[in-house]
Amino acid sequence: MKIEFKTVDEYIASFPNDVQQILLQVRKTILAHAPDATEGIAYGMPAYKLKGKPLVYFGGYQKHIGFYATTTGHEQFEDQLAPYKQGKGSVQFPLKQQIPYELIVKMVEYRVAEILKKLK
Template sequence: MEKYDTVDSYINSFNGDLKKKLTEIRSVIISNYPDLIESISYGIPAYKLNKKPIIYFAGFKNHIGLYATPTAHEHFSQKLEKYKQGKGSVQIPLSDQIPFELISEMIAFNIQSTKSKSD
């Protein structure tokens, strides 16, 4: 597995529709949540608040993986039930529209959870 130093280099390693969708996810995150710190963690794009994970995403051959913490996945389980899931992960098939509103809701939930824990 290739190692990436930046989210740009990670996204630029993909082509076509997958690259476009990864770029769109990134744009939604950074434009709506400017306080999140962007980095590469576990080899994929990561967004953190106060060093706490909020969301990660990754590109694969047939899907995009979203990793928004097991607590968020449990909270949004009904909205996520149409997707293949693991503990804290969800697979969005490349043939599907990206659920930007749901991603934003999950991010907001994790931000609120993180802030509540630090109070």
């Protein structure tokens, strides 16, 4: 039976302690660089919107952290994301490797600027 999470806290709490710490840091990184973003759950994972537009999402898995910055957010960082397994608009950061928080910062900042530019 699939669990329906109502809050990001509830979602993060469902993981083992070591993964919780990584998810909390990803969350903190997003909110530090998109302070006006709203936080919620979409597609069963933490989701962030800026001015009503999708900003980024992340999710915890058994062997990786999934990060979703939409297709444009990933295209912009194609070279830096090359070492990681990817899908259209998604990347997998293995739990056995250092999570590239600085890259997450760049991706979030890019998406914020992209959304704000489109709204002008």
